[in-house]
Amino acid sequence: MSDVIEEIEREIQSSPVMVYMKGTPSFPMCGFSAATVEVLREIGVPFKSVDVLAEPEKRDAIKAYTNWPTIPQVFVGGKFIGGCDIVREMHAKGELAPLVRAAAKS
Amino acid sequence: MVSTTEIRQCVEAALPGARVLVADTTGAGDHFELQVSADAFKGKGLVEQHQLVYGALASLMPRIHALSLRTQVPEERAK
Numbered sequence: 001m002s003d004v005i006e007e008i009e010r011e012i013q014s015s016p017v018m019v020y021m022k023g024t025p026s027f028p029m030c031g032f033s034a035a036t037v038e039v040l041r042e043i044g045v046p047f048k049s050v051d052v053l054a055e056p057e058k059r060d061a062i063k064a065y066t067n068w069p070t071i072p073q074v075f076v077g078g079k080f081i082g083g084c085d086i087v088r089e090m091h092a093k094g095e096l097a098p099l100v101r102a103a104a105k106s
Numbered sequence: 107m108v109s110t111t112e113i114r115q116c117v118e119a120a121l122p123g124a125r126v127l128v129a130d131t132t133g134a135g136d137h138f139e140l141q142v143s144a145d146a147f148k149g150k151g152l153v154e155q156h157q158l159v160y161g162a163l164a165s166l167m168p169r170i171h172a173l174s175l176r177t178q179v180p181e182e183r184a185k
Contacts, residue, residue: 031172032172067157068153068156068157068160069160069164069167070160070173080153081153082152082153082156083156084174085156085174085175085176086152086153086156089152089176090152
């Protein structure tokens with residue numbers, strides 16, 4: 001498990017926005033993952049993603065790492081910001097775009 | 107299969123005084139929309155607020171397929 005956690009810690013630092021999701025941005029396998037990708041595309045920020053269905057050990061590890069029981073999970077600037085509901089809520093309030101743009105610059 | 111009553115009771119037990127609105131969105135007992143308003147959320151970020159609710163539902167989560175969650179701090183009552 002610790003190897004996977006180390007890999008996760010590298011991944012979340014490797015891109016300003018990192019999404020752990022079911023499926024891929026082109027072929028999301030879950031409505032919540034699809035909605036999260038949709039919001040990020042609307043903001044127009046590049047992001048990386050990991051398909052937890054293809055990496056089952058990472059699916060368990062990420063839930064333990066964040067103490068968060070559901071997928072998708074979104075990291076901005078290496079920090080966990082939440083799942084689909086929070087991403088949608090922050091976007092609706094206009095709070096998400098400034099956050100990801102600031103992370104993309106630094 | 108989980109009932110809306112089970113969900114409400116779990117949240118109310120963990121967050122005394124919480125206002126809980128829960129809807130079974132498909133009628134199949136595994137897709138839910140949940141709104142929780144609680145004093146315990148005061149001063150906490152959204153991640154921590156959702157973690158409190160997920161923690162309250164930990165025993166039910168394996169049987170829940172999809173949960174849409176919205177948390178709020180209760181509005182201050184006018185004095």
